[in-house]
Amino acid sequence: MLMQKLIRFFSTDIGIDLGTANSLVYVRDNGVVVNEPSVVAINDKSEVLAVGEDAKKMLGKTPINIKAIRPMKDGVIADFDITEVMLRTFIQKAQTCVPWYQRLLRPSIIIAVPSEITEVERRAVKESAKKAGAGDVMIVEEPMAAAVGVGLPVYEPRGNMIVDIGGGTTEVAVISLSGIVATKGVKVGGDELDRAIVQHMKRNHNLMIGELTAEQIKIKIGSAYPLEDDKVLEVRGMDMNSRIPKTVKVTGEEIRRALMEPITVVVEAVRIALDKCPPDIAADLIDSGIMLAGGGAVLKGLDRLISEETGLPVFVSEDPLNAVVTGTGIMLQNDLIYRN
Ligand SMILES: Nc1ncnc2c1ncn2[C@@H]1O[C@H](COP(=O)(O)OP(=O)(O)OP(=O)(O)O)[C@@H](O)[C@H]1O
Ligand SMILES: [Mg+2]
Known part of the structure; x- marks a missing residue:
């Protein structure tokens, strides 16, 4: 007990949402102190040039000797070394907001990972965090963190459904008595919607656009x-035949059609999770409904579509992009890392 108190005094407690699109860091008693895109820019000598926001601006605009890399794919680590660099940068940034004596020991970290990743992938995340400077590392499942983060009554003997639509994954979980009762994860999220828009622009407008432009179209009129x-939005890109820049007009209606295929996968994941629920818990959802979190939850009309497809009430959480990291923060504030 005394040992734990000492550790708690001389180290920083950190909660991390290591996302495919965005990484967020919560520091105990300080709140969310890092919120940056999961992007790292390196040159051809493997030197790191920028991490986070500055690196994201470089996506698709780098000269040949610079690469902007997204080290996380489908919710898991795709590039080990780059993830480690990114984690170390964010952990160090987080530590600048605590007094010097809290930097004497390595930070204790709660890190959220997708619920359906393999044991090997889980160990990889732990190892990466340790190499990046962490002391104790505790892994929590993302949907559980998201549910805690949006304030669902996860401890009660009652079913609650959370749907976390991130950049690379969508995770659906039904939670009761602090445990996951039914879950379904699919490797479809906001990134897949961006890719659908890139394809649509190619096929229907002969226009090549980059990922960032596609994301902007989705956010503005999707x-x-x-x-x-x-x-209606004016979109700039490159004509596929003449290879010269051009501008075309796109409508919200055509973008909606382009997004239908990946969105159907998300809706289907919700249906499958519902199907896996024991009947009494499924019945609870008639009242408690479905809570949407993650950046994808902000897509206009998604709540309405899911509600129509399931016949259940659907809510969008107040701060969907912060749901997971807020959940890890609440766990930190409740000393979960020490009790485990
Ligand atoms: N207003 C918006 N409308 C539609 N999509 C949005 C909006 N704002 C953000 N997004 C999308 O949300 C996604 C990022 O969400 P989030 O930060 O929750 O993902 P992540 O946690 O990094 O990914 P994952 O959980 O899959 O690892 C991106 O695809 C982004 O384009
Ligand atoms: Mg996420």
């Missing part, structure tokens, strides 16, 4: 359900 005020 939707999952017909809107009252569908917008």
